[in-house]
Amino acid sequence: xxxxxxxxxxxxxxxxxxxxxxxxxxxxxxxxxxxxxxxxxxxxxxxxxxxxxxxxxxxxxxxxxxxxxxxxxxxxxxxxxxxxxxxxxxxxxxxxxxxxxxxxxxxxxxxxxxxxxxxxxxxxxxxxxxxxxxxxxxxxxxxxxxxxxxxxxxxxxxxxxxxxxxxxxxxxxxxxxxxxxxxxxxxxxxxxxxxxxxxxxxxxxxxxxxxxxxxxxxxxxxxxxxxxxxxxxxxxxxxxxxxxxxxxxxxxxxxxxxxxxxxxxxxxxxxxxxxxxxxxxxxxxxxxxxxxxxxxxxxxxxxxxxxxxxxxxxxxxxxxxxxxxxxxxxxxxxxxxxxxxxxxxxxxxxxxxxxxxxxxxxxxxxxxxxxxxxxxxxxxxxxxxxxxxxxxxxxxxxxxxxxxxxxxxxxxxxxxxxxxxxxxxxxxxxxxxxxxxxxxxxxxxxxxxxxxxxxxxxxxxxxxxxxxxxxxxxxxx
Amino acid sequence: xxxxxxxxxxxxxxxxxxxxxxxxxxxxxxxxxxxxxxxxxxxxxxxxxxxxxxxxxxxxxxxxxxxxxxxxxxxxxxxxxxxxxxxxxxxxxxxxxxxxxxxxxxxxxxxxxxxxxxxxxxxxxxxxxxxxxxxxxxxxxxxxxxxxxxxxxxxxxxxxxxxxxxxxxxxxxxxxxxxxxxxxxxxxxxxxxxxxxxxxxxxxxxxxxxxxxxxxxxxxxxxxxxxxxxxxxxxxxxxxxxxxxxxxxxxxxxxxxxxxxxxxxxxxxxxxxxxxxxxxxxxxxxxxxxxxxxxxxxxxxxxxxxxxxxxxxxxxxxxxxxxxxxxxxxxxxxxxxxxxxxxxxxxxxxxxxxxxxxxxxxxxxxxxxxxxxxxxxxxxxxxxxxxxxxxxxxxxxxxxxxxxxxxxxxxxxxxxxxxxxxxxxxxxxxxxxxxxxxxxxxxxxxxxxxxxxxxxxxxxxxxxxxxxxxxxxxxxx
Numbered sequence: 009x010x011x012x013x014x015x016x017x018x019x020x021x022x023x024x025x026x027x028x029x030x031x032x033x034x035x036x037x038x039x040x041x042x043x044x045x046x047x048x049x050x051x052x053x054x055x056x057x058x059x060x061x062x063x064x065x066x067x068x069x070x071x072x073x074x075x076x077x078x079x080x081x082x083x084x085x086x087x088x089x090x091x092x093x094x095x096x097x098x099x100x101x102x103x104x105x106x107x108x109x110x111x112x113x114x115x116x117x118x119x120x121x122x123x124x125x126x127x128x129x130x131x132x133x134x135x136x137x138x139x140x141x142x143x144x145x146x147x148x149x150x151x152x153x154x155x156x157x158x159x160x161x162x163x164x165x166x167x168x169x170x171x172x173x174x175x176x177x178x179x180x181x182x183x184x185x186x187x188x189x190x191x192x193x194x195x196x197x198x199x200x201x202x203x204x205x206x207x208x209x210x211x212x213x214x215x216x217x218x219x220x221x222x223x224x225x226x227x228x229x230x231x232x233x234x235x236x237x238x239x240x241x242x243x244x245x246x247x248x249x250x251x252x253x254x255x256x257x258x259x260x261x262x263x264x265x266x267x268x269x270x271x272x273x274x275x276x277x278x279x280x281x282x283x284x285x286x287x288x289x290x291x292x293x294x295x296x297x298x299x300x301x302x303x304x305x306x307x308x309x310x311x312x313x314x315x316x317x318x319x320x321x322x323x324x325x326x327x328x329x330x331x332x333x334x335x336x337x338x339x340x341x342x343x344x345x346x347x348x349x350x351x352x353x354x355x356x357x358x359x360x361x362x363x364x365x366x367x368x369x370x371x372x373x374x375x376x377x378x379x380x381x382x383x384x385x386x387x388x389x390x391x392x393x394x395x396x397x398x399x400x401x402x403x404x405x406x407x408x409x410x411x412x413x414x415x416x417x418x419x420x421x422x423x424x425x426x427x428x429x430x431x432x433x434x435x436x437x438x439x440x441x442x443x444x445x446x447x448x449x450x451x452x453x454x455x456x457x458x459x460x461x462x463x464x465x466x467x468x469x470x471x472x473x474x475x476x477x478x479x480x481x482x483x484x485x
Numbered sequence: 486x487x488x489x490x491x492x493x494x495x496x497x498x499x500x501x502x503x504x505x506x507x508x509x510x511x512x513x514x515x516x517x518x519x520x521x522x523x524x525x526x527x528x529x530x531x532x533x534x535x536x537x538x539x540x541x542x543x544x545x546x547x548x549x550x551x552x553x554x555x556x557x558x559x560x561x562x563x564x565x566x567x568x569x570x571x572x573x574x575x576x577x578x579x580x581x582x583x584x585x586x587x588x589x590x591x592x593x594x595x596x597x598x599x600x601x602x603x604x605x606x607x608x609x610x611x612x613x614x615x616x617x618x619x620x621x622x623x624x625x626x627x628x629x630x631x632x633x634x635x636x637x638x639x640x641x642x643x644x645x646x647x648x649x650x651x652x653x654x655x656x657x658x659x660x661x662x663x664x665x666x667x668x669x670x671x672x673x674x675x676x677x678x679x680x681x682x683x684x685x686x687x688x689x690x691x692x693x694x695x696x697x698x699x700x701x702x703x704x705x706x707x708x709x710x711x712x713x714x715x716x717x718x719x720x721x722x723x724x725x726x727x728x729x730x731x732x733x734x735x736x737x738x739x740x741x742x743x744x745x746x747x748x749x750x751x752x753x754x755x756x757x758x759x760x761x762x763x764x765x766x767x768x769x770x771x772x773x774x775x776x777x778x779x780x781x782x783x784x785x786x787x788x789x790x791x792x793x794x795x796x797x798x799x800x801x802x803x804x805x806x807x808x809x810x811x812x813x814x815x816x817x818x819x820x821x822x823x824x825x826x827x828x829x830x831x832x833x834x835x836x837x838x839x840x841x842x843x844x845x846x847x848x849x850x851x852x853x854x855x856x857x858x859x860x861x862x863x864x865x866x867x868x869x870x871x872x873x874x875x876x877x878x879x880x881x882x883x884x885x886x887x888x889x890x891x892x893x894x895x896x897x898x899x900x901x902x903x904x905x906x907x908x909x910x911x912x913x914x915x916x917x918x919x920x921x922x923x924x925x926x927x928x929x930x931x932x933x934x935x936x937x938x939x940x941x942x943x944x945x946x947x948x949x950x951x952x953x954x955x956x957x958x959x960x961x962x
Contacts, residue, residue: 041611043604044565045595048558050608053623056554077533081525082559082597082628082644083581088521104560105585106597109632110578118522120559120583120597127520131527134518146530151559151627155586166586167559 019348021288026232031161033282037291037349040161047159047166051275054349057299058278059169063149065201065297066171066273069193075145075173080127082150083118088126092251095125098218102155104166120153125219125244125270128174129252136266139178139258143186147173162279163236163485170274173241176254176266180245183267187243190271191224194239202277203294203400204228204284205408206238207431207480209456214440217270221245227455227480229408230283233429235455235482238280241271279485284404285373291350292372294400295393302330302389303346307339307358318357321367321382325355325389347372352396353389373400412480416465418450421481425450431482435475437468445470452481496825498765503709508638510759514768514826517638524636524643528752531826534776535755536646540626542678542774543648543750546670552622552650557604559627560595565603569728572602575695579632581643597630602696602721602747605651606729613743616655616735620663624650639756640713640962647751653731653743657722660744664720667748668701671716679754680771680877681705681761682885683715684908684957686933691917694747698722704932704957706885707760710906712932712959715757718748756962761881762850768827769849771877772870779807779866780823784816784835795834798844798859802832802866824849829873830866850877889957893942898958899927908932908959912952914945922947929958 019036020028034040039055051059067077083106090096103119121127132144149171159165173190177183191208198204206226216223220242228238246265249255255263285292295301302325306318315334322332333342339356346354356368367385369378373396380388411430415421421434432452436442443454446469457477468475496513497505511517516532528536544554560583567573580596598604609621626648636642650667654660668685675681683703693700697719705715723742726732732740762769772778779802783795792811799809810819816833823831833845844862846855850873857865888907892898898911909929913919920931923946934954945952 041608043558044562044607045558045560045604048560050558050604051556053553053555056556059556060554076530077537078530079528079533079536079628079646081520081522081527082630083522083525085521101587103587104583104595106581107584108582110580112632118581127522127527130521131518151556153559155589169556 019288019290022231022286029286029288030282033286033291034161039278039291045166047156049161049165051169054299055278058281058293058297059275061297061299062201062277063171066197067149069197070147070171070173073145073189073193075147078146078148079150080121080124080131080148082121084121084124084126086117086119088130089119091126091129092219092248095219095248099123104153104155121150122152122154123270123272124148124150124152124172125174125248126252128270129248129254129268132176132266133252133254136176136254136256139256142176142178142256142266143182144176145173145186146175147171160279162275162282168274168276170272173269173271175269176249177268178256178258178264178266180267183245183269184243187222187224187241187269187271190269191226191239191241194241194271194273195226198226198228198238198277199401201294201296202281202284203296203397203404204238204280205401205405207456207458209458209480211240211456212440212443212454212479214443215454217242219244219247221247225456227431227482228280228284229411229431230280230485231286231407232283233411233483235431235480235484236276236280236283237455237484238277239271239273242269244268244270284407285400286350289344290348292400293350293352295352295397298350298352299329300331300346300349300351301328301393302353302355303342303351304330304332304355304357305339305342305346306332306334307356307361309334311359313362314357314359317362321355321357321385324386327386328389328393353392355385355389371396373403414462414464416469418469421446421452421469422450425452425481425483429483431455431480433462433464433478433480434469435463435465435467436477436479437471437473438476439468439471439473442468442470446481450481451483453484455480455482455484496765496767499708499763506763506765507759510763510768511638516755516768522643524633526638526642528646531776532755535758535770535774536752538774538776539678539754540648543674544626546674547624547648547650550622550666550670552624555623555625556627557598557601557608557625559598561598561601561603563594563596565607566596568603568606569696569725572696572725576600576631581630581632598627599629599631600747600749601625601627601629601649602651602725603729605747606725606731606745609653609743610729610731613653613731613733616733619653619655619733619743620659621653622650622663623652624648637756637962639752639759645751645753647749650746650748652746653726654745655733655735655741655743657744660722660746661720664699664701664718664746664748667746668703668716668718671718671748671750672703675703675705675715675754676878678771678773679758679761680773680874680881681715681757682878682882684933684935686935686957688717688933689917689920689931689956691920692931694719696721696724698724702933704908704959705757705761706888706908707757707962708763708884709760710888710960712908712957712961713753713757713760714932714961715754716748716750719746721745721747761884762877763827766821767825769877770827770829772829772874775827775829776806777808777823777826777828778805778870779830779832780819780828781807781809781832781834782816782819782823783809783811784833784838786811788836790839791834791836794839798832798834798862801863804863805866805870830869832862832866848873850880891939891941893946895927895946898923898929898946902927902929902958902960906960908957910939910941910955910957911946912940912942912944913954913956914948914950915953916945916948916950919945919947923958927958928960930961932957932959932961
């Protein structure tokens with residue numbers, strides 16, 4: 009019991025040491041455990057159940073937009089990885105190489121996929137022949153490996169779980185439409201399921217994906233004011249198609265190259281949930297993806313009728329993801345534990361409540377207590393979960409909006425970025441050297457060229473040349 | 486069009502060349518495509534959708550029996566793999582070794598998991614402390630790699646998808662109960678979802694899993710009379726617990742080793758579905774796991790009102806997994822294509838049917854045509870799918886029962902096994918040398934020591950010593 013008490017108390021305050029707070033949460037909420045494999049994590053039941061809900065929700069959105077799931081091999085022969093020049097340059101330095109199968113040295117090294125463009129391209133070259141075969145709208149759920157030097161749970165690890173969409177289209181127009189459509193699917197998912205608002209835009213040349221013509225991104229803002237790239241979609245043009253020979257006969261029987269896209273989100277989104285919504289008592293999960301939405305806790309469980317009543321209440325809520333905590337820990341300990349784990353709604357029920365035919369509903373996000381008649385418990389619990397979900401989004405939006413700063417002067421940008429964190433909006437001439445200088449002197453990387461532009465001034469904040477675009481700059485994970 | 490026609494015709498007859506027929510099906514039903522990665526396959530949408538339905542159905546059974554999903558790293562450091570002696574001897578010869586991360590040679594080689602006992606054990610040693618932490622009932626869905634020399638789609642490949650359950654219990658009794666419980670979950674799943682009857686039993690010492698005290702298996706019979714090991718569960722005793730130091734304090738505060746199990750099924754089950762139910766026209770999918778349960782095909786689609794009516798029928802069946810094929814291929818071609826893909830029920834609707842307010846329902850399994858009034862189409866389609874599912878199981882059971890042969894004499898066993906395929910039931914003394922001899926001279930391996938025993942004689946069929954058990958022998962994939 010003493011051990012257990014300690015368990016829920018040992019968490020660093022969010023505003024004292026954000027990085028430590030984050031690590032505390034992933035451990036104490038039992039999302040992750042370290043393993044002896046450097047940079048690789050064990051995703052524990054509480055963490056994996058969040059990922060399962062993310063998968064279920066996103067997968068339904070993918071299928072509703074006509075996509076199909078497939079599974080490609082996890083290995084890529086070295087020769088295949090090298091087929092597209094920019095792509096191999098981007099990824100070869102950070103892949104894991106398999107050199108032996110059993111006792112045998114392999115004739116050709118295999119890398120463990122860091123991403124699967126090359127495998128999809130090889131497959132598409134085999135199965136696409138006619139315009140009738142297009143579009144191909146494929147997705148796969150899998151794990152990928154990137155040999156990162158510094159790792160952090162969910163945010164950056166040697167191996168991570170993700171989905172990667174890979175599509176092939178007859179025309180540039182169709183492929184471009186797909187690239188934007190999937191960015192919107194991601195953005196809607198983040199807002200509607202994760203209660204995380206995002207900035208949608210395009211990556212600069214410097215920040216785009218290895219092999220892409222254009223990369224689009226959704227950027228979200230963490231509680232510490234840093235940005236998190238939360239999902240990306242890529243328009244490839246016909247570059248991969250030319251490298252891999254992916255052609256189809258059009259209606260006039262002419263051979264044409266396909267136009268391609270790819271797009272992905274990963275378990276990094278769990279990191280975003282933690283850092284956007286979490287507080288000093290632990291995780292705060294948005295009801296839509298919370299593995300447990302409601303926990304029912306009997307108070308004075310030893311008193312006659314209490315546990316029985318709690319069971320009835322829990323079973324009446326089985327349309328929601330409800331658990332009854334009838335363990336022999338104290339109610340106070342249970343309150344803390346389920347707060348740590350981010351359960352959106354707690355229902356307390358004790359002898360006095362039973363007398364009054366009521367229960368106490370406690371919101372995880374605001375800690376508000378609401379006394380509800382047992383008659384209306386299903387309706388009230390559902391209503392509150394909806395309310396929690398929308399309030400979480402509203403607060404995250406407020407947080408985002410209050411951390412966007414428009415700056416027109418370079419000195420001012422350097423000064424502000426040293427004083428506060430958030431998104432700095434400033435004009436840019438489009439030159440990579442200015443981007444580089446802003447990185448070096450203001451410590452800010454370009455997050456995206458947002459779809460929603462605003463004319464802050466008409467000159468590049470760095471060189472003073474005519475500005476082409478307004479850009480979001482920030483410090484990022 | 487000519488190409489497409491050819492597509493559905495090109496399939497070897499099942500009784501002419503079963504192996505070729507199998508390969509034809511996996512290609513023509515578009516389940517699999519080969520890749521340039523030796524021994525690895527691309528699982529295409531039609532194949533992956535079957536796996537998704539298997540996952541969904543099995544996962545619900547796992548959760549209903551109290552299991553939780555987790556995700557372990559895909560890499561196992563060489564030192565960790567070596568911790569349990571029998572286990573490493575069994576698996577080390579067939580693992581893929583990662584020796585380099587990017588340009589750096591690794592200090593310790595990592596193998597790509599062939600199975601994850603060692604990772605789960607390391608994790609359990611970290612998180613299990615008290616009797617309160619038990620049982621741990623974990624499962625993971627992932628891919629594993631075994632460096633096989635000869636590979637066949639779904640049946641044996643270098644990489645395959647599977648689930649692996651790993652559990653830790655306070656007592657031997659609990660662990661033993663889990664081992665049998667999960668074998669029953671597998672057997673029920675095969676019967677109820679895949680319409681495949683199985684023989685349940687224990688593996689011999691020779692055939693058991695590397696590191697297990699006992700291995701249990703479900704064995705099914707393919708159309709060619711060969712057996713397929715379709716799922717296994719393992720009782721580990723405290724062997725792994727001792728090797729990895731997984732101990733807990735019991736209620737009296739004494740340190741005890743846990744008792745463990747593991748269990749798994751894989752995409753191999755898709756191979757079983759093909760080989761149990763398929764015919765010369767292609768795949769025959771059991772309705773419970775068929776990605777498409779009903780295909781609606783308009784006949785004389787150009788005639789007024791036909792396509793419209795077909796759309797109405799299809800939309801009325803949206804409680805089932807229904808698709809409307811309104812492509813511009815001929816009805817005949819569509820019939821063949823959806824037969825090839827194994828769609829359990831076809832609904833044809835043409836001008837004459839519309840006149841009579843009816844549709845033609847065609848069963849994939851029996852090809853029976855049933856004329857159904859449009860009034861009752863939902864009820865009839867559902868009823869027929871249920872009937873198809875149960876008839877498929879009945880036929881598979883008949884097939885199994887008619888291929889079980891009781892033999893009491895060794896010469897007779899050799900003669901019969903050279904003439905016909907199936908399960909041969911014969912008595913065994915328990916000596917591995919007899920098992921070896923039966924393998925060498927009759928070409929039969931021990932499939933299992935079935936739970937349902939029958940006294941065929943009182944002597945070992947091989948050496949004549951007193952028999953201990955009746956054993957199923959067979960040729961196996």
